[in-house]
Amino acid sequence: MQIEDITGNRLAVRARGITKCFDDVVALEAVDLDVVAGQIHGLVGPNGAGKTTLLGLLLGLAVPDLGSLEVLGMPAGRALAAPDGVTGFVDGPGLYPALTARGNLAALSALRGPGAQTANIDELLEQVGLSDVAGDRVRGFSLGMRQRLGLAAALLTKPRLLVLDEPYNGLDPAGKKHVHGVLTRLAADGATVVLSSHRMDDLEALCSEVTIVSTGRVVFSGPLGKLADASRALDYRLVTSDQQAARQVAAATPGIRVIDDAGARPDSEAFAVRALLPALDELVPRLVQAGIAVRGLTPVVSPLESAFLALTEQQESSR
């Protein structure tokens, strides 16, 4: 059965009011989640927010205590009955250190059996950039290499919903690029990806939509642009040709506040201001008119990071 959101988009995941408890601990509370099929959806939140629990439910490792969850059109009625095509990892890539990289994938492929449609192992290793170490035991792999092999293992069954918990952990820039490319291609081919992170900057370049979870509740879910719009005044680092004069101009501009502590490292060639975008638009021409060259104007914290921090801090303080 197909499921759609109110705008008619097909949904790969629809959760309504799901609650999951572990003994006395409420891991998730009345969570609603829509994941549009064919998109990369980010799940972000501080440590212990409930991201891994939510991803575990999507993988079918357990069922919610309350609420309804539909994955790829199938209701999650009981544990370990996720629809075909749902795969991924939670709590790390989960590999067997005594086996080689190829051995891990071969064993998992054999577990699925000859009837299952599994991807070509060499192609997968190539995709994640591990062809050179295919014959090496995983015991000697770095965290980043394990993450990439974990991704390859998840891709083995040609997923239609890929669920990844902190896939960027331990990845170097090259590794991130590999993973980024793999996930983008997967989404382009029509699969849905749900991935978690506790860092917004990991998700900014990749996700169409994000869901922010804090202390077991959803505090935001929607397109990234909407999250940025909803944000408050941000801190910007300003580098000019004349810092002294620039500070005076900034202080005189309406809506601009010069701040001494914006979390940026001490820098004699820069200072920070807190402003909304319209005020910032006003400041730049004023600096130019005053004969001050603007050499750099960058957010101290990204807009999404700032919004994330604001929302999660607000949620935590309200509990």
Next chain:
Amino acid sequence: MTATRIPSEAPVAARVSVARAYRFELVKLLAQWRVRLLILACWIGPGIAVAVVSQQASLPADTLFGRWMHATGWAGALVVLGFAGNWVLPLITSVVAGDVFSSEDRLGTWRHLLVAVRSPRRIFIAKALASLSVLFVLMAGMAISGIVGGIAGIGSRPLVGLDGHLLSPGDAFGNVLLAWVCVLAPTLALAAIGLLGSVALGRSPMGLLLPAFAGIVLQLAQALPMPAAVRLALPSYAFLSWNGLFTGPQQLGPLLAGSAVSLTWAVTATAMAYLLFVRRDFTSMANDGSVRRVITFGVLPLAGVLAVSAGVLAGATGATGSGIEQDKVQQSLATEFGHLYRLQSGELYHLNVTEAQLRVTASCGKGGSPTSASGGPGNDWRCTVSWHLPGVNDATGQAIYQLDVNPNGRYVADGDGPQEVNGYFMLHTSVGDAPNPLWQFDGLVDLLAPTSKG
């Protein structure tokens, strides 16, 4: 947002069969260096050890059958079995069964199995079967290696049983194999305890140590004085009860009781492990185990099995005492002396006397009183053996033995005169020097045999 190519129906994938999951488990187990090392050690180590020790001047005479390692290759195989039951089998069950579930917790790999196999029941069966298969390979290796080492080092010759009678090489071979089969039952019990610990204790290293710990505790318990019914209700007794195969008639009561008890422990511990496993919530992958779970699902049920088994055995056999009673010790010693005297006579004088001609009797007392009717284990048994000298009218021979009787029924009889019967370690025979079978020998009291006295 774009429309997608997700199919309208997302079928639930077929579950992976137990056979496929079993193969997956075997691949993982056999990829571990420690398992490979164990297999190598079990298939090579006992053979080399038996072959080397058999050639030494000094034999492990304090080990059952150790004193016969010069005489026959089958003794070496049984020394390996005794050592394995005491030390090796608890350790290998720890390494294999004690880690089979907890390794998935440690490595964070449950989701592979869960998402693919989709059935905790099948996962449990596959894991249990795989670990048992590896255990079986290890045990088979020890058995075959010990036999091959003994036969290659000394040869296939008759074996002196625990009542002094001679077993032909064919019978010895059959009994050695049967003894290894009997040890399967307590090994299964330890393996099940390993599975239970592995499920209940998760990533905690205690799960890995549990079978070894349980094996040592149960072994120590066998050294304590306790009623025979309780002793036989412990699975560790089945590591010893194969001794009864080497008497004539075979002491099958303790053997069968020990095996049944062990299998009951194995079934109970496996069932508890299964219940714990299928009830587990896998959303939280971090499973550090819990002592409460171990007590609720491990200690209490197994204590219940122990109590029920002891009650049933006590009711069925009346073995509420130690099982080591004066008349049983006397009978066992007299029978064994007769067989060994016949052996000695044959070696020394080529005489073919029969046990019926010898009409051996023994009179034993414990604690310094030769007429004491008390029983129980201890090294203070003193016995006088009497027999009719063949060919000499109404002449009777007598020999003294000090007995050290273990709580499990095994004893060592140490000759205390006269010198010409049991005073010399070696005999000068027409074909060379040979160990004097009457100097010191091992025997076995049937703990469940009814006493002949009223």
